Amino acid sequence: MSTPGAIGSAILAYHSLDQSGSVISMHPDVFRRQMELLVERGVRVVPLPEIRRSPGAVALTFDDAYRNFVTHALPVLTRHRLPATVFVVSGRVGAFNDWSQKGYASIPRLELMDWPELVEVAAAGVELGGHSVTHPDLAAMPPERAREELRRCREEIAERIGRPPRSLAYPYGSSSPDVRRVTAEFYEVACGTELRYVQPDDDPFDLPRLDVYYLEDLARFERAVTGRAAARLAFRRVLRRLRRIL
Numbered sequence: 519m520s521t522p523g524a525i526g527s528a529i530l531a532y533h534s535l536d537q538s539g540s541v542i543s544m545h546p547d548v549f550r551r552q553m554e555l556l557v558e559r560g561v562r563v564v565p566l567p568e569i570r571r572s573p574g575a576v577a578l579t580f581d582d583a584y585r586n587f588v589t590h591a592l593p594v595l596t597r598h599r600l601p602a603t604v605f606v607v608s609g610r611v612g613a614f615n616d617w618s619q620k621g622y623a624s625i626p627r628l629e630l631m632d633w634p635e636l637v638e639v640a641a642a643g644v645e646l647g648g649h650s651v652t653h654p655d656l657a658a659m660p661p662e663r664a665r666e667e668l669r670r671c672r673e674e675i676a677e678r679i680g681r682p683p684r685s686l687a688y689p690y691g692s693s694s695p696d697v698r699r700v701t702a703e704f705y706e707v708a709c710g711t712e713l714r715y716v717q718p719d720d721d722p723f724d725l726p727r728l729d730v731y732y733l734e735d736l737a738r739f740e741r742a743v744t745g746r747a748a749a750r751l752a753f754r755r756v757l758r759r760l761r762r763i764l
């Protein structure tokens with residue numbers, strides 16, 4: 519049960535940092551201002567696996583491991599010493615986000631980091647999490663194939679980076695009770711579909727996130743991360759429209 523009045527924490531979901539204006543893109547200058555604002559306002563930024571135990575804190579996550587993370591995110595995160603998690607599609611490392619083309623023509627085709635870049639990013643202190651091998655809808659696959667996607671992704675990252683991933687993001691946020699059960703064999707926490715704040719009693723294998731697509735406006739971003747209740751309620755109405763797009 520939620521504690522009445524408990525301050526939710528927020529997992530922010532970024533994808534690509536570029537200037538295309540697509541639904542998965544945030545302008546690098548906006549991202550830099552957002553990180554500065556977190557520091558200026560004294561918002562506590564914690565590693566993703568700790569978010570449930572950190573009321574009022576923020577965790578930063580980046581889906582798909584786009585190459586532009588190295589240029590636009592890493593220097594900013596390093597400068598401000600902010601922890602972050604990058605979710606890696608282990609079978610597409612060094613390739614492109616081709617899975618996104620299906621049905622979403624507005625999503626640009628973008629380069630993904632290769633293994634040497636991921637090693638560099640991990641060495642800089644960024645947590646590498648799993649995002650499956652091929653970016654399928656795990657809940658729509660036969661359970662054994664979903665299990666292989668989760669197991670092999672963990673194994674490949676562990677081999678290449680030298681330590682296994684603790685976190686997972688379900689592709690498209692899509693999971694089922696079966697998928698979540700298998701995920702618990704291989705990971706400590708996983709991010710799911712729900713677009714809301716995290717509460718301490720949330721299922722660690724279906725953690726909600728806030729997509730930054732609707733937080734590009736800096737004033738709205740500030741309200742969302744500094745915990746003003748009225749703003750949070752308004753924000754939830756906006757978020758309902760975004761369900762299942764990404």
Ligand SMILES: [Zn+2]
Pocket residue numbers: 581582649653689690
């Ligand atoms: Zn993804």
